[in-house]
Amino acid sequence: MKKCLLCNQMFAPVLSLNQLLSWRKWHEEQLCHHCLAQFEFLPTISCKICSGKLLQDADKQSLICSDCRRWQKIYGNNVLYHQAVYLYNQAFHDLMVNYKRYGDYVLCYVLQDLCYKNLAKIKADYYVPIPTSASHIAERQFDTVSAIYGDLVNLTAILGKIDGQQAQGEKNRKERLQSKQSFFIKAKYNIDLNMKKVLLLDDIYTTGRTLYHARDAVLATFPKAKISSFSVCR
Numbered sequence: 001m002k003k004c005l006l007c008n009q010m011f012a013p014v015l016s017l018n019q020l021l022s023w024r025k026w027h028e029e030q031l032c033h034h035c036l037a038q039f040e041f042l043p044t045i046s047c048k049i050c051s052g053k054l055l056q057d058a059d060k061q062s063l064i065c066s067d068c069r070r071w072q073k074i075y076g077n078n079v080l081y082h083q084a085v086y087l088y089n090q091a092f093h094d095l096m097v098n099y100k101r102y103g104d105y106v107l108c109y110v111l112q113d114l115c116y117k118n119l120a121k122i123k124a125d126y127y128v129p130i131p132t133s134a135s136h137i138a139e140r141q142f143d144t145v146s147a148i149y150g151d152l153v154n155l156t157a158i159l160g161k162i163d164g165q166q167a168q169g170e171k172n173r174k175e176r177l178q179s180k181q182s183f184f185i186k187a188k189y190n191i192d193l194n195m196k197k198v199l200l201l202d203d204i205y206t207t208g209r210t211l212y213h214a215r216d217a218v219l220a221t222f223p224k225a226k227i228s229s230f231s232v233c234r
């Protein structure tokens, strides 16, 4: 039996025969079925660029969401292909408030639970986490994105973030979209991402602003990097 990380009830994790017969350590489920059912998968028919939900008629006709249509106006065909797993619903909102605002570190294992199967299907040469600014790390004592993905893939933390800016999570939609580039490539990393498959990792894709800035920062140094992105939630 195991204790669910969200409701503290005991539950029996379901193990497949393969897992039972395997010598390798398998991923242990962290959530009971009741809590897991509170999270809603993104619809199968979703935006073909960012996997977001198609809300407006124009979205449904083109299979491109309104956020991505706006990015197309700026970037033309050079849009960022993004994969996500869950829809941003109340359960996800509550989870992220406890994780990011109240700094409940143990919830990174819940987020791992929600995304590890999907992330395992994406093969990349480099997995690059979206960084937290130094002052936010000092507040929470941990980096929220690296805490989720560090156990799942090898991270290449080449991106840094300029300090002194308001967190994206504290802004409204308009402020998010207007936020300025704050990412840079850390000088100490002596690697070449040109021609390499790079997967940018974030916890949530809201407007796309953060991930497009991160991609622009990588491309400024490595113009031939092949970049796509992933988040638990969209």
Ligand SMILES: [Zn+2]
Residues within 6 Å of the ligand: 004, 005, 006, 007, 008, 009, 031, 032, 033, 034, 035, 036
């Ligand atoms: Zn539970």
Ligand SMILES: [Zn+2]
Residues within 6 Å of the ligand: 047, 048, 049, 050, 051, 052, 064, 065, 066, 067, 068, 069
């Ligand atoms: Zn989209």
